[in-house]
Amino acid sequence: MMLGVWSLLLLWGLVTPCQGLLETVGTLARIDKDELGKAIQNSLVGGPVLQNVLGTVTSVNQGLLGSRGLLGGGGLLSYGGVFGVVEELSGLTFEEVTLPKVSLKLLPEFGVQVTLHTKVGLHGSGPLGGLLQLAAEVNVSSRVALGVSARGTPILILKRCSTLLGHISVLSGVLPAPLFGVVEQTLFKVLPGLLCPMVDSVLGVVNELLGTVLSLVPLGALGSVEFTLATLPLISNQYIELDINPIVKSIAGDIIDFPKPHHPIKVPPKEDHTSQVTVPLYLFNTVFELLQTNGALDLDITPELVPSNVPLTTTDLEALAPEGLRKLPPGQQLLLSLRVKEAPMVTLQNKKATVSIPADIHVLSYLPKGTPEALFELNGVMTLNAQLAPSATRLHLSLSLERLSVKLASPFSHAFDASRLEEWLSDVVRVAYVPKLNVNLDVGIPLPKVLNVNFANAALEIIENAVVLTVAS
Numbered sequence: 001m002m003l004g005v006w007s008l009l010l011l012w013g014l015v016t017p018c019q020g021l022l023e024t025v026g027t028l029a030r031i032d033k034d035e036l037g038k039a040i041q042n043s044l045v046g047g048p049v050l051q052n053v054l055g056t057v058t059s060v061n062q063g064l065l066g067s068r069g070l071l072g073g074g075g076l077l078s079y080g081g082v083f084g085v086v087e088e089l090s091g092l093t094f095e096e097v098t099l100p101k102v103s104l105k106l107l108p109e110f111g112v113q114v115t116l117h118t119k120v121g122l123h124g125s126g127p128l129g130g131l132l133q134l135a136a137e138v139n140v141s142s143r144v145a146l147g148v149s150a151r152g153t154p155i156l157i158l159k160r161c162s163t164l165l166g167h168i169s170v171l172s173g174v175l176p177a178p179l180f181g182v183v184e185q186t187l188f189k190v191l192p193g194l195l196c197p198m199v200d201s202v203l204g205v206v207n208e209l210l211g212t213v214l215s216l217v218p219l220g221a222l223g224s225v226e227f228t229l230a231t232l233p234l235i236s237n238q239y240i241e242l243d244i245n246p247i248v249k250s251i252a253g254d255i256i257d258f259p260k261p262h263h264p265i266k267v268p269p270k271e272d273h274t275s276q277v278t279v280p281l282y283l284f285n286t287v288f289e290l291l292q293t294n295g296a297l298d299l300d301i302t303p304e305l306v307p308s309n310v311p312l313t314t315t316d317l318e319a320l321a322p323e324g325l326r327k328l329p330p331g332q333q334l335l336l337s338l339r340v341k342e343a344p345m346v347t348l349q350n351k352k353a354t355v356s357i358p359a360d361i362h363v364l365s366y367l368p369k370g371t372p373e374a375l376f377e378l379n380g381v382m383t384l385n386a387q388l389a390p391s392a393t394r395l396h397l398s399l400s401l402e403r404l405s406v407k408l409a410s411p412f413s414h415a416f417d418a419s420r421l422e423e424w425l426s427d428v429v430r431v432a433y434v435p436k437l438n439v440n441l442d443v444g445i446p447l448p449k450v451l452n453v454n455f456a457n458a459a460l461e462i463i464e465n466a467v468v469l470t471v472a473s
């Protein structure tokens with residue numbers, strides 16, 4: 001496993017200089033270092049990490065400084081005259097580790113420097129018999145590299161760890177000066193072995209959170225989006241950048257391959273203490289293509305779907321375009337069969353999101369008992385305005401019809417100006433089609449999961465060919 005990680009890291013290292021990173025069509029996540037700090041802090045709170053450290057401590061040291069402890073025969077400090085005084089501290093053990101305060105420094109192009117500022121409590125019996133309680137401030141300082149695991153997830157790997165001993169205070173009892181020095185030296189030797197595994201445990205928890213980037217998000221019953229890392233994570237001094245590749249698959253597992261854009265997205269700079277996700281136009285288009293190929297954009301508009309104030313009879317049609325009817329009696333109901341045969345086109349431009357859906361509209365007479373009779377066919381394009389709203393896991397879309405343009409489909413024996421129908425058809429589409437479309441759009445555009453950053457309250461910005469979500473840490 002370790003070997004796998006390293007060979008992959010090496011490979012990435014070789015690939016990095018020539019990769020055209022901005023030619024991403026991926027979902028770009030820029031996670032502020034505050035979020036990493038929070039993730040590390042949370043992994044320590046209430047979790048088993050600290051208890052595990054103490055567990056190790058108590059099991060390893062049945063009397064840290066005792067004769068059978070580290071200072072005993074063959075122990076760390078079992079030399080010469082010191083041994084004599086150390087005997088008197090028999091039974092000194094670690095009793096507690098204070099919840100560390102985490103401070104982070106990102107190391108560009110490498111990883112993170114993590115410092116855990118904590119305190120350990122030691123109990124034992126003092127040289128004069130009474131209870132001895134000591135507290136020692138200690139900083140665990142570690143250098144952590146950010147790489148990619150064999151599974152393809154971002155991973156933090158501990159490269160170097162050391163402890164810095166701060167002030168030692170005697171909380172109760174008496175500790176004569178010569179013994180104080182011995183305690184100090186002992187802690188100096190023992191603490192790295194005890195506290196550095198804590199950093200490893202913390203990284204284990206955080207790596208699990210980082211691993212959720214690699215996820216499969218269902219798109220209703222239609223398919224799913226699979227997120228993978230597109231490139232090696234980048235680290236600046238304020239954030240970690242993950243270029244996440246969204247792969248949209250149909251329920252049968254086929255990849256929906258929408259043509260990739262030619263121009264890279266110009267992602268705006270990120271302010272400190274905010275995290276940012278950039279959702280590319282490509283992902284919007286791919287999700288719409290998935291909807292289209294599943295027939296989720298098709299609808300037969302029958303009179304039942306249309307409120308009575310919107311006309312849907314031959315009489316109404318005759319008033320607009322009598323040429324479109326073939327000697328049908330007036331007052332007969334109509335059926336509009338709407339079929340979307342090509343992928344819709346989403347546009348993210350000028351701070352606006354629009355969706356253009358090409359639709360073939362078959363106009364038929366609708367007889368509850370008989371077979372519908374085809375009257376004429378139109379080629380239409382619906383232009384819809386998209387309202388975007390984020391939730392914790394998705395970017396939701398709600399569409400409203402801006403305009404509908406139609407022309408007669410095939411050369412028609414009695415040609416007429418189909419644009420005369422546009423206003424009427426727009427009304428029908430607004431009341432019958434758009435609400436259904438919005439229900440199918442409930443799948444939304446999935447957002448990648450990174451370190452539990454919640455984008456539900458994110459500020460949205462529509463830029464050229466992308467949507468940027470920004471959330472304060």
Ligand SMILES: *[C@@H]1O[C@H](CO)[C@@H](O)[C@H](O)[C@H]1NC(C)=O
Pocket residue numbers: 103115117138139164165166167
């Ligand atoms: C430990 O870290 C804290 C906070 O970063 C700092 O104020 C303190 O001086 C450090 N102590 C030692 C002994 O390095």
